[in-house]
Amino acid sequence: MNALVLYGGIALGLIALLVLVFLVIAPPAPRVALERRRAPGAVQVSTLSRVTDRTVEAIDGVISKRTNPLFGAAELERAGIRMSPPSFVLMVICTSVVFAALGVLLGSGTPWLIPLLLTFAVLPLLGAKLLLGVRAGRRRTAFAEQLDDALTLLAGSLRAGHSLLRAIDGVSQETDSPIAEEFARVVNETRIGRDLGDALAGTAERMRSDDFQWVAQAIAINREVGGNLAEVLDQVAHTIRERNQIRRQVKALSAEGKISAIVLILLPIAVFAFLLLIQPGYFAGLFSSIIGVIALVVAGILLVLGALWMMAVVKVKF
Structure with a gap:
């Protein structure tokens, strides 16, 4: 499996090199412009455009049947994104496919293949939702x-x-x-x-x-x-x-608490990921025993509860 992935990567690199050399660095001699070779009024639609249009229409048909779509038109409007919901969903799906392929490459030959595949496939969905929320908040x-x-x-x-x-x-x-x-x-x-x-x-x-x-x-x-x-x-x-003046004052006074909450939330996750990366055997006892797995699950639940508690405390509603 590793050899196959290696050879596939080499082949993709060679193809990219050929495209770079023959189409960018040394392109072929210019010919008659495409617009001059077409009949007046004729519109040429590429195969990729036709496939994209049909895919967007299929996604639009699925979204129109849902009363509460994942990425609705109102949500995109609040975020200031000038895209139709089917086009945005198609972009997220393509990104998920690319991330899933990256997860397969990183986890090939290891027991982490399926978890990495699912994690990397879900990341674009969560990222798109977070992006819409952040953009809508900034716009408001x-x-x-x-x-x-x-x-x-x-x-x-x-x-x-x-x-x-x-x-x-x-x-x-x-x-x-x-x-x-x-x-x-x-x-x-x-x-x-x-x-x-x-x-x-x-x-x-x-x-x-x-x-x-x-x-x-x-x-x-x-x-x-x-x-x-x-x-x-x-x-x-x-x-x-x-x-607005009072709101800015409240925001300045609560900034220290928000930064402290962010640091306390991210610090355990960052330390755990860092140790897992540089010394995987350090947590072998936790992953190999049922007590260790239970401890990790309890720690994760407590971390989520603590994060929700701190975010509720430092959030001042005005």
């Missing part, structure tokens, strides 16, 4: 940080005589992402017939922002009873600015 944080300035700009546009929708459109053109993207989406949804209050409420729900929920409610109330909307938005912006 940036939205909250930009909201007070956007409201000040919106109030200024209203004082200058612009309508509310025109003022929102102006904010979408003058601010950065994600405020610009969300306000532009509100304008586009309103233009195709959606009520402005519903569009603003949808943005607040999508971004999970209580502050913007206040803005949507203030605008909805003003549209019903009238009044000086610019002054209302100024007051809301002032309140949000003070809340």
Whole structure:
């Protein structure tokens, strides 16, 4: 098995070398451009593109039947990823296949073949889920940080005589992402017939922002009873600015506890992996006896419980 893997690696290396030499370093002489050899209006679709399109359609058919897909359109929107769910799922599946092959190469000829295969195949799924969560969290944080300035700009546009929708459109053109993207989406949804209050409420729900929920409610109330909307938005912006200041202060005060929790969680795992790598026989007694296996399982459970406890303690909800 090891010899087969070695020969396969050598063959792949030689193929890569040939591709590098004959297609990159010394490419063939240029010929007539492909666009000139095609008939006007003809669209040439490669076999790979056709296979990819059919695969995406099959994945889309499977996702459409699920009420709660693993990677839904709303989750991708919150993370700011401009990909359709079937395309994103296909990318994750391809990455899982590549990682699974890497696990097979690393564990070939050892009893760790199946565990490494399964572990490396699951890693892209967990990584994609973690990536979406991290990107969505950063996008919500940036939205909250930009909201007070956007409201000040919106109030200024209203004082200058612009309508509310025109003022929102102006904010979408003058601010950065994600405020610009969300306000532009509100304008586009309103233009195709959606009520402005519903569009603003949808943005607040999508971004999970209580502050913007206040803005949507203030605008909805003003549209019903009238009044000086610019002054209302100024007051809301002032309140949000003070809340952001307190939020930053709380974040700074809790940073030390969060770092301590991360270190205490990762330190046992890092030490265990380091010793297992440089001296595998050090833990032979734990893996060879039932008591040792039970001890490892109990240690893992306690580590997970301790991690959940510490993360709950250092997480300040504001």
